[in-house]
Amino acid sequence: MHELSIAANLFEIIEEKARENKSKKIVSVKLKVGALSGVVPEFLETAFDIYKKETIADSARLEIEKVPLKIKCQNCHTEMVKDDFVFICSKCGSKKLETLSGTELLLEKIEMEV
């Protein structure tokens, strides 16, 4: 349950970007949340709704794109989605894998009125 703490970080960035762009109103915020980010998207939505009250984002919409864990085998070069988080190539059994996505916790874009 560290989503409130993450929402606090999110609002620091939102307010900084609004100041830079001289905006007084945030329309929407888009996040990318990886399956192995350690964050529960639904809790983050709740935390966002708590935080946004009486801020420039109080009517903002939060959009969360859930990103699955995607890996690439260094041996047979196959790319695959791993919902079970098992770091073993499903095709050749190699354990030499590169993580392509799924660990991110990213603020992708903000839509604001300027």
Next chain:
Amino acid sequence: MKKEILVLEELLGSNKKIASEIRNKLEEKGILTINFLSSPGTGKTTLLERIAENLNPDYKMGVIEGDIETERDAERIRAKGIPAWQIITGGACHLEAKMVAKIFSEIPVDLDFLFIENVGNLVCPASYDLGERIRCVLLSTPEGDDKPKKYPKAFTTSDCLIITKVDLAPLLPFNLEYAQKEALEINPKLKIFLTSALKGSGINELIEYFLSTLRQLRQKNA
């Protein structure tokens, strides 16, 4: 007029930045930092007490204790003659790099090892880099051998898995081979140690791993 701004910033970027600064400062001084994370009751503090007893007295260690309330763990460590700093989070379920940064000036420069005992929680601490070089996840046999895949992030972000209370394993439905296999499937790079703080087994092997990592760190500095 509406405007879309592409940000692409990590939400935990500010924590990562502070953690990198802590890591750089500690490693410049030749201090190896180790973050212990686990659920409550796995025996983090007891393991640290055993490490304090078994560590060659030529080496100095210090401990940062993270708890929601009380100074108890720091007092236990101090009773072993080891400097300890208690961070009381007052409800927060994990330590963040900025909490460690606050007490940074109190850490003596002549330490060899700085241990950070995180708040007992197998979920949230996994998301926060504290500036450590080695992250250890502890799993005690009474918790059950199925935990790695149920709490994957704690295991996928760790360098080392310490299975504690292995002396109890024969009394419990805990399969040591299965637990290790499950952990290695989600993180093939994990180094695994089997320990019993009560019987004293596995402690010296763990200390040897910390010492060899410390030597590597200092060779790199030299």
